[in-house]
Amino acid sequence: MPPALPGARPDFIQDIAMTNGNSEHVTYRVKHFDPDRDQAPRWQEYRIASSAGMTVLEGLWQLKETQAPGLAWRASCRMGVCGSCGMWINGKARLACNTQIAELESSFVTVAPLPNFDIVRDLVPDLTPMFDAHTVVLPFLIRSDRAEQESPTVEYHQSREELERYLQFSYCIKCGCCMAACPTFATDALYSGPMPLTQAQRYNSDSRDDGFGQRKTVLAGTAGPWRCHYAGECSRVCPKGVDPAKAIQLMKRELVLDFLRLRRHSRPTDLVEKPEGIKRRPDIPEAPARTV
Amino acid sequence: MLDVRGHPNRLGLWGWLGGGRWGTDRYLYTLHRLTGLGLLGYFVLHIIVTSSRAFGQQAWEQAMARVSGPLFLIGEYLVFIAFAFHAINGIRLVLIELGIGVGKPIEPVYPYRTSLDVQRPLAVGAVLLAAVLAVVGGLDFFVWH
Ligand code: SF4
Ligand code: SF4
Ligand code: FES
Numbered sequence: 001m002p003p004a005l006p007g008a009r010p011d012f013i014q015d016i017a018m019t020n021g022n023s024e025h026v027t028y029r030v031k032h033f034d035p036d037r038d039q040a041p042r043w044q045e046y047r048i049a050s051s052a053g054m055t056v057l058e059g060l061w062q063l064k065e066t067q068a069p070g071l072a073w074r075a076s077c078r079m080g081v082c083g084s085c086g087m088w089i090n091g092k093a094r095l096a097c098n099t100q101i102a103e104l105e106s107s108f109v110t111v112a113p114l115p116n117f118d119i120v121r122d123l124v125p126d127l128t129p130m131f132d133a134h135t136v137v138l139p140f141l142i143r144s145d146r147a148e149q150e151s152p153t154v155e156y157h158q159s160r161e162e163l164e165r166y167l168q169f170s171y172c173i174k175c176g177c178c179m180a181a182c183p184t185f186a187t188d189a190l191y192s193g194p195m196p197l198t199q200a201q202r203y204n205s206d207s208r209d210d211g212f213g214q215r216k217t218v219l220a221g222t223a224g225p226w227r228c229h230y231a232g233e234c235s236r237v238c239p240k241g242v243d244p245a246k247a248i249q250l251m252k253r254e255l256v257l258d259f260l261r262l263r264r265h266s267r268p269t270d271l272v273e274k275p276e277g278i279k280r281r282p283d284i285p286e287a288p289a290r291t292v
Numbered sequence: 293m294l295d296v297r298g299h300p301n302r303l304g305l306w307g308w309l310g311g312g313r314w315g316t317d318r319y320l321y322t323l324h325r326l327t328g329l330g331l332l333g334y335f336v337l338h339i340i341v342t343s344s345r346a347f348g349q350q351a352w353e354q355a356m357a358r359v360s361g362p363l364f365l366i367g368e369y370l371v372f373i374a375f376a377f378h379a380i381n382g383i384r385l386v387l388i389e390l391g392i393g394v395g396k397p398i399e400p401v402y403p404y405r406t407s408l409d410v411q412r413p414l415a416v417g418a419v420l421l422a423a424v425l426a427v428v429g430g431l432d433f434f435v436w437h
Pocket of ligand 1 (some may be wrong): 171172173174175176177178179194195198234237238239240241242243244
């Protein structure tokens with residue numbers, strides 16, 4: 001066993017670090033691509049020390065510090081919140097910060113950029129097509145009371161049941177893992193893909209929204225949900241449990257009902273009545289001035 | 293805006309067939325597409341063979357003689373299996389696309405339970421039913437006939 005590095009965890013923790021009898025080292029197989037030098041991506045192998053609870057992202061940091069200073073990837077929060085570190089890890093789209101090396105149950109960690117997107121450099125995919133498709137489905141509340149939306153005076157009413165109709169879909173962190181896993185998106189560049197469609201359904205099923213008619217023009221077209229044939233891979237890989245496959249099927253039902261003129265069109269919810277005669281408690285500070 | 297000269301990385305057909313650790317539903321998806329293409333191929337062949345009738349009885353009998361024999365019988369049986377799977381799985385997909393059997397939106401709490409788990413009985417039922425049809429069809433093709 002190599003001597004413990006300064007500041008390393010105690011031996012007994014290192015002993016339980018690796019499952020399945022693996023050594024304390026793992027081999028990283030990393031896809032590299034330098035647009036100024038390489039004609040095509042190439043693989044490179046590195047051996048690194050691994051410890052209990054270490055994530056694939058921490059392994060990449062170690063690699064960068066010790067062996068591959070030029071290696072590029074995206075990451076920020078390190079806690080599965082920002083959606084930056086989606087990568088193709090051991091044959092599956094996952095968040096590098098949310099995947100422990102031990103859970104891969106292998107002494108090889110294969111890391112590549114998310115497929116179905118062009119490679120900008122090394123592990124960095126160009127997610128522009130996903131965000132373009134996201135923009136097209138109008139992922140925001142659409143209502144006629146523009147002035148109220150720009151300068152809110154009170155809140156919109158929404159019951160717990162109404163919230164639950166879209167809450168699951170609002171957990172999306174736009175990591176793109178679902179897009180990399182979708183077999184339809186793999187062969188059809190015109191398909192919007194699971195993330196944008198889920199976000200369209202998120203707003204379509206929000207009781208405060210009145211934009212179904214506008215979004216329908218995109219959704220009923222060739223980029224819409226009819227390209228999806230329920231391979232379900234998007235839901236299997238989604239690190240936030242958003243279940244895009246479910247959102248897309250529910251959206252298809254809405255479109256069918258709308259086509260048959262059976263869709264219930266309910267008015268978007270009203271504003272909550274402004275409470276009267278209420279004073280702010282003196283120990284609660286004023287809201288800060290608006291910045292936008 | 294940043295001008296990105298990216299390297300293409302779309303999986304293409306490899307995205308249907310391999311290259312990853314896929315789930316059961318992905319294989320049903322691929323099988324559905326392949327059986328669909330198989331049925332389409334059979335349909336074209338069928339039109340070509342039956343259209344020979346327009347050229348007289350002799351042409352028709354020649355064409356029929358060309359597509360008889362054990363190899364074609366096995367081929368027809370494979371088409372029947374493809375039909376059984378494609379039809380029954382198709383009904384499952386129609387139900388799912390109408391939002392039947394996928395469940396309602398829920399608050400995602402780890403470990404996540406997705407619509408794939410909710411519709412699993414439908415998928416298992418569809419595959420079992422297709423298998424039963426394939427067996428009965430096999431008996432009809434090779435034993436009772
Ligand atoms: S639906 Fe899930 S996998 Fe897809 S972008 Fe959102 S969080 Fe990522
Ligand atoms: S369910 Fe639809 S969107 Fe999700 S992976 Fe399958 S084909 Fe793609
Ligand atoms: S670094 Fe933010 S999700 Fe992984």
